[in-house]
Amino acid sequence: MSTGVLLAHAQVITGADDAPVRDGAVLVEGGQVRAVGVDVEAPSDAVVIDCTGKTVLPGLVDCHDHLLGRSRYAEGTSDLGEPDATWAVVLAHYAQRSLDQGVTTVRVPGTRHAIDLAVRRAFDEGFLAAPRMVCAGEAITMTGGHGTGAGVEVDGAVECTRAARAQLAGGADFLKVMASGGVGTVRVGEDPTHPELDVEEMAAVVAVARAARKYxxxxxxxxxxxxxxxxxxxxxLEHGIYLTAEQAADMAARGVRLVPTLSTMVNIARRGAEWGLPPEWIGIAEGVLEVHRQSFRNALDAGVVFGTGTDGYGDIVDEIIEFTTYGVSPMRALQAATRDAAQIAVPGAEFGVLAAGRHADILVVDGDPLTDLTTLRQVVLVMSAGQIVRQSG
Structure with a gap:
């Protein structure tokens, strides 16, 4: 049995601030990256994979995907009447599809009845190959609030505390609260500008999370x-559609991160009718496109750290490309999908960058994404925790 895998003769993008390594190599052993560089020595029995003309980079990280697809993310539809077993199968399907696309970590910001935690347990026990799942369990929302039907409804700080503790007891990695209405509405008249949980309620959740060293x-x-x-x-913050320049500066000063899900709003506005989404969703998305663009400019100007999130609408490449329409370089956009997204999902993460001692979550694509980001869809190999889970060509 081989003691390692050598990905040889590739362009290597580490995800860090160093320049791409031309004709480089990555050595993987025991689930970890052992070496990255030009002259990498490998054990004599290592499996050598020739990556000439290809790019090796860290596995991508989606910081906002409920893994329920467009139809089942349409909270308030008849889909909510389906049994949890159906939802679990759907979630597993979308998780595996994400892995096939090179997404090796998915942060799941809330699912109905904490199905994400149950499915993750099955993945951890080896029943199916799947990306690393960073889970919130049920999102916490006010009675009748955004996400009703796919979260736990609460009113007041005491109920918020109880709900937060329940999610952590179930195995949640982080907690999700609903501070406002949203584009995917359930209540008649709900609007993204409406505040929902108040400061005291959310502060109660934050206190529970901090006590457990969560976020x-x-x-x-x-x-x-x-x-x-x-x-x-x-x-x-997720989305931050109306984020002001002053709020962005406050975020940067405090180290608060942003998952803007820019392509979500773009895709709902442009493709919502094709996808059969509710007309009111499409109208709201169309109405916030420009203000959302300005909010992300505010975040960029302030230096807020941001990461990729799809919300299930389109793929992660859409989001990476969307970043570049604001003047973000392809390299910086890739870092937002690897290094920065990893730190948002799991502060202190040992993945998201290719370096000795880091987890071997790796994507190999045909071509050079620095010159054409759509080559990220030309997946050749996906490695999760050192195991090859997809290989083609």
């Missing part, structure tokens, strides 16, 4: 909801 992220679209979430002490 809280907030679905926060409107200005007031964003402000409440920041005052409550969350670590990350």
């Amino acid at each position: 809280v992220t907030a679905h926060a679209d409107g200005v007031e909801g964003i402000e409440n979430a920041l005052r409550a002490g969350v670590t990350c």
